[in-house]
Amino acid sequence: MTVEAQDRIVEFPALKDAQAKLDAKRKSLADIFAEAGPEYDMAKVKSIQGDSRAKVDYIGQLNAEIDECKGKVDELLVVARAAAAAKAAEQTESGHQDVGDEEPTRTKSGKPRSFGEMFMASDAAKGYRPGMGQGPQAQLDIEFGALLKADFLTSAGWAPETTRTGRVEMFPTRPAPHVVEFLPTTTTTQASVVYMEETTFTNAAVETAEAGTFPQASLALTERSSAVRKIAVYLPVSDEQFEDEPRARAYVDNRLPFMLRQRLDLQILQGNGTSPNLLGTSNVVGIQSQAKGADPTPDAIYKAMRKIRDDGFAEPSVVFVTPANWEPVRLLRTADGQYIWGHPSMPGPVTIWGVPVVETTAAPSTKILLGDYANFSELAMRRGIDVQVSNSHSTYFVEGKQAIRADLRCALIHYRPKAFAEVTGI
Template identity: 55%
Template sequence: MPEVLEFPALKEAQGKLDNVNAKLAEIFDEAGQAYDLSKVKCIRGTSHEKAAEIRKLNDEATDLGRQVDNLVQVQKAAERTRSAQEGRETGDGADRDEHERERGKPQKSFGQLFTESAAYKQKQGRTGPESTLDIHLKTLLSESAGWAPPTVRTGRVVDYATRPIQVVDLIPQTTTSNTAVTYMEETTFTNAAAETDEGGTYPEAALALTEKSSLVRKIAVFLPVTDEQLEDVGQVQGYVDNRLPFMVRQRLDGQILNGNGTAPNLRGLLNVVGIQTQAKGSDPVPDAVYKALVKVRVTGRAIPNAVVMHPTDWQNIRLLRTADGIYIWGNPSDAGPERIWGLQVAQTDAFTSAGTSLVGDFANYIELAVRRGIDVQVSNSHSTYFVEGKQALRADMRAALVPYRPAAFCTVTGL
């Protein structure tokens, strides 16, 4: 991985966020499991005044968290620019193809369909006796015995209610041209550096490296469609081009958390050996989350930047109240920050069940290495599709999930 650039503004913002978080942690620790603000001694005032101070600190942590997120993105952009410059100087580069989608022809309006119909053209200019003749018809020309009025759909398709994609966007993406991402991990670091007398023996350090590898896996799906659908309905091609890639990305989103690593599955973060865990126990939920963040910092030596949580678990946090009924995460009339301890919260029901959340440094110590991006193809060579007038539309991608430092992530259980 490229050397991290020094960024004083990021360091300053992170320091301010840590100070605010430490203050909030002290307050919650004194309030205890029941959130009894009367027990809080580190801030003065009534319960309402203390609750207002907590909201003020929480808003400050939210603002600082956004600043840290923005500055991290600036730092990443600077690092990518430097890497790209170094690549140009050494002759490396990659070409990117741009794909354009064919747009369907616009449908005719209702007025156009009506005025161009044979019935309307025959009716034009006919008056007098013919109109009288119509009155004496035994069968009334109505919708039930004549032409039903034409209808035109709006073109909108209401998507099926399914799980949105939440986790993929947290993880940096790179490309690979290999079938596996292989790298070296420093598995032994013994720092024997010590003060030494003149002429004394130098203390001996120890370093050891181990080769690690994450295999590229394929996620695929296909859909049978008749020739007539593709020919007669211009919207079908665009609709399928949208939904099939979504299916692939939704599956990838779930694999990032739950993949068991058995071929052809990716190994998701929840099944990576070495990931840390923090049980809630008798702690308030915010305390348990904060303890997990500390584990990521102290043991994982990383900077956590996001919390992934089941929607019902986040609901329990959003509805937290003090002993005298004051909402901690903001009044019901407020939108409320989707952040905790200044970090963004990604809500997803990709977890197999509620009760477990995941915190970690998603920006630096995990990577999605894409061997081939999502590709959509059409063919009638599948099975007997050629003689049946069918097409097989397929979409797939190949990628490897690379958790560089498992200890940079920690689950929070028992929520």
């Protein structure tokens, strides 16, 4: 755009007014921050009435007005630029009309002139006289399209070369790992993790008189075990894919282990325990259960926590809930509109009754799971993720394919069922 066209934008009245309004609001916001100082102490701000909350709300409102004004300026700027460009183009066209009312290379209708038409209209043709030897010369401004007598378009001509950016946008799916991060992880060299559980504890201790009979206590242990299970996946890939695209192998090596970790998250919370499944929290026999009923969800969660403390003698370390089930809790407000679980602008981790909340679609859709995973659960790894490649699968050798497989083996243990709970009826 020329300097003259830029001047026309500046002279656009509506744009000047909108820009002035935007500048004024920006200055007002800057003045408030200057009053507050580097510590953003709202008590120092005298230009706004009310307490700190009211001043913050005013700043939020002013910021929204700035956004609105900026949007208006951007809209007017587009209009102003278009008008200025049109005016500049009109003046440029009028300055090139040196053959009557037509351009040297185009007719009044805008169609390109032929080579012959431009030559006959040139000074060379008009000034030539028979027998004069070398006649006058003229330079013809020939349009390439006019010379070809056809439009040279990408659809019938030379298509532009396009290079990919290198970004690979992954399929939207549940991130992993997430759940497994809250479980202690150990290793095992056995096919099962075997341990003893105290299933009988009768404390008969009581105050006894001199020479009185001692009361008898009872203890009993039961052997428990959790079998090591395997989670596996494979992917067929052609030889050419790996040979011709250097990043393909790294991509596959990343996605297959990701699939395993994602599946492991789901098994930890929802596995049904039937071989080859792990036994997830929601299907462990003997965990605490609290029906939501008519209670608000936070109340039901607290009651489940109390059961874990009173009957399981444990302290909940994490709450697992789907985003859809956590949404009504997070949006709870008082009668006058104040958010109970904190203002939307509040940073920091999400908690409820002081316990971390993990939003994950690996949790059951109709339950909220919680418990003392830190002390009474364990993920025992028999073998970490193993990735192998072979062309011996089926007819892959003669087809030029490779089977890339990945798997892991682990056992999942919930040592004390009563240290875990579910809130039902969500």
